[in-house]
Amino acid sequence: MSEALVEIDRVSKRFGDYTAVTDTSFSIGEGEFLAIMGSSGCGKTTMLRMLAGLEEPSEGEIRLEGRSQKGLPPWRRDLPLVWQSLALFPFLSVLDNVGFGLKMRGVAKAERDRRSLAWLHKLELGEFASRNVMQLSGGQRQRVALARALVTEPKVLLLDEPLSALDAHLSVRMQALLRSLQRELGITFVYVTHSQTEAFSMADRVVIMSRGKVEQIGSPQAIYRHPANRFVAEFIGNVTILRGSVAEVGEQAVRLNTATGGMSVSRGNFAGSHGAQADFYVNADQIAIGDEPRHENHVRARFLSHKFIGNMVTLFLEVPGIEDDLKVILPERTYDCLGMQPGDSVVASWPAAAAHFFGGAA
Amino acid sequence: MSSNSSRRRWPLLLPPLLWQLTFFLLPLLFLFVISFWSVVNFRLEPDMTLKNWDFMLSRSSFWSAYGHTWSLALGAAVVTTCCSFPAACSLAFTVSERTRKLALMFLVVPFFTSYLVRVYSWQAFLADNGIVNALLALVGLDGLPMLNSDFGSLVGYVTLALPLVTLVQTMGLAQIDRNLIEAAHNLRAGPVRTLFEVIMPLAKPSLVVGALFAFILAFGDFVAPTYLGGGAPPTLSNLIIDTTKSGQQWPRAAVVAIVMILTLVVTSLAAVRLAYGRRK
Secondary structure: OOOEEEEEEEEEEEOOOEEEEEEEEEEOOOOOEEEEEEOOOHHHHHHHHHHHHHOOOEEEEEEEEEEEEOOOOOHOOOOOOOOOOOOOOOOEEEHHHHHHHHOOOOOOOOHHHHHHHHHHOOOOOOHHHHOOOHHHHHHHHHHHHHHHOOOOOOOEEEEEEOOOOHHHHHHHHHHHHHHHHHHHHOEEEEEEEEEEEHHHHHHHHEEEEEOOOEEEEOHHHHHHHHOOOOHHHHHHOOEEEEEEEEEEEOEEEEEEEEOOOEEEEEEOOOOOOOOOOOEEEEEEEOOOOEEEOOEEEEEEEEEEEEEEEEOEEEEEEEEOOOOOOEEEEHHHHHHHHHHHOOEEEEEEEEEEHHHEEEOOOO | OOOHHHHHHHHHHHHHHHHHHHHHHHHHHHHHHHHHOOEEEEEOOOOOHHHHHHHHOHHHHHHHHHHHHHHHHHHHHHHHHHHHHHHHHHHHHOOHHHHOOOOOOHHHHHHHOOHHHHHHHHOOOOOHHHHHHHHHHHOOOOOOOOOHHHHHHHHHHHHHHHHHHHHHHHHHHHHHHHHHHHHHHHHOHHHHHHHHHHHOOOOOOOOHHHHHHHHHHHOOOOOHHHHHOOOOOOOOOHHHHHHOOOOOOOHHHHHHHHHHHHHHHHHHHHHHHHHHHHOO
C-alpha cells in the first residue's frame, strides 16, 4: 500500500434523527485489503454504500484518487459492489449477468462475451455460462457476483458481507480465493464484515467501527495485541480487562494496586501519575497456568470452564475481587497435560510485558 | 394427513364451484348450443344447422368488425399500459408507503360510479361543441372531431381499464428487489438504462397481465364504442347488439360471442406464456 487511493474525510451520515456514521476519517491505500468490521448497526454498511455513491454523506467528502466524489451518482462511479444478497439479475444468464457492467459501458457483444467467459473460466464457472443464475448453488452464485464486479477491472472492489450466507467450509475456501485474487490483481478491496475470522484472515488493515465511529484502525496483529480501548478489547475478546490505582511509575513498568494485589504493567507511553485509577488488559495467550507462580504477576483462581477453538483452548477462571472471568488461551496439548477439572484451584501468572494500558503501546 | 385435510375441506369449494357451473359454464354451453338453432318467425327453434356459422363467418362485414375490434383492443392495451406505467413507477419507487396506500385506495374509487355514467360525462368533454373544443376555440384553434371516432372509443376503454392496470403494475413494480436496481446503478446503468435493462424485464409479468386486462375489457366492451365511438364502424359487441335487435337473431349473435371468447382464450394463453415463459 503506497499513497491513499480513497480518502474518507470527516464523513457523517444521518437518516432523519438517526446518525449512522459520525465524523469519520480514514484513507485506503492502493492495492490494500481493508476490512471494515463491527456488529450490526455500527455504520459499516452505510460507509460502504457512501463509497459506492448509493448514499450521499450528510457532511464531509469522499475522494477517489484525489477527486471529490461529492454529488456523483453511483452510475458515474467506478466502484463495483459485491452485495450481501448477491443481487444477480434473475432474468439474465450467468454470462449476461457477468457482462452487464461491460454492456453499460458500450462494449460490443463479442468482446464482452469473451471477457465475461474468461472471468467465468478463471472462477471455474465456464460450464455454467448459459445457465440461469437461479440454477446455481450458493457458492457458484457467489463467484458469479464476484466475476460480475471484477470483469470491468476496477481499481477498488467493495464487498458487503459476501460470505455471510455460505457454510463455514465454503466460506474458508472463498476467503482463500478472495485473498489470492486480491494479491494477483493488485486491486484495492474494501471488505465489510461482522466476522473477526474473515477480517483478520484476509485484511492488511482492519477498521473497527461501533455506533457510527471508528474505534481503531490497524493491522490484524496490532489490533489483536494492542486494542485501543475497552470496546475493541471486549469486541475481539482475547484479553481480560483489570483496573487498579497507580502505586509507582518505573522505567519499564508501572506498578498498580488492584483488588487482587500488586501488578506490574508495561509502561508504554503511560502518562498517569501516582494514585490515578487506570484500566489495563492482560493478553489471554501470555498467561501461564500451574501450581506455582512462574511470572511476577500472579493470582490464585478457580477453573470454571473451557471451550475449544481449533487447536487452542480458552479457559475461564474465577478470580476473587475481579468481576469478569480471567481468560486464558492455551494450546490444546498444554491444556491436556495440565489435567484440570472444573473447580480446581490454580495459579495464573504473567509477565509485565503481557499487560498493557489502552492506547499505550501503539 | 394432507389428503385427509383436503378431503375435509372440499365442501368449502362447493359454492364457488356450483356458482361457476350454473352461471358460467352452463350458459356458455347453452350459447354454443343455440348457435346451431334457427329463427323462424322471430322465434328461436331448436335445430342442428351450420347456417348461422356460415352466414356470419362468410361475411366480410363480420371480419372487418373483427379486425376493428382487435385493433381497438390492442390500441387500448398499448395506450393504457403506457399511460399507467409512469404513474405506477412513481407509486412503486418514489412516494412514501403511506402515499402509495392512499393512491391505491383512490384507484378503486372510479369503480364506485357506473362506467356508463363516466362514459356519458366524457361526451360532454369530447362533443363537437363540448368542453375540450370550447377551450381550443378560446385560444383560437379549430375544433377537433373527437366524439364518434376511434379516438372516442379509446378514451372510453382507457377510462375503463386505467385504474386496474395501474393497480396491477404498481403491485408488480413494488415487488422488485431494490438491491437489483441499486446493483444496476452500481454497474454504471443510469436511470433510463436501468428502466429498460432491469426494471422492465423484472416487471414484465405485471406489464403483460395489465395489458391483457385492458385488452380483455376493451375487446368485450360495448359502452365506449357505442356512446363515444358512435357504433360505426361497428365492433363485435356492436354487432351482437345489432344482430339481436334486428330479427331476434340470437343464434348469429351466439356465433359472434363464441368467436370472441375463443379469441380471448387464445390471446390470454399467449399473454401468460409471454409473461412467465422462458423463466425457470
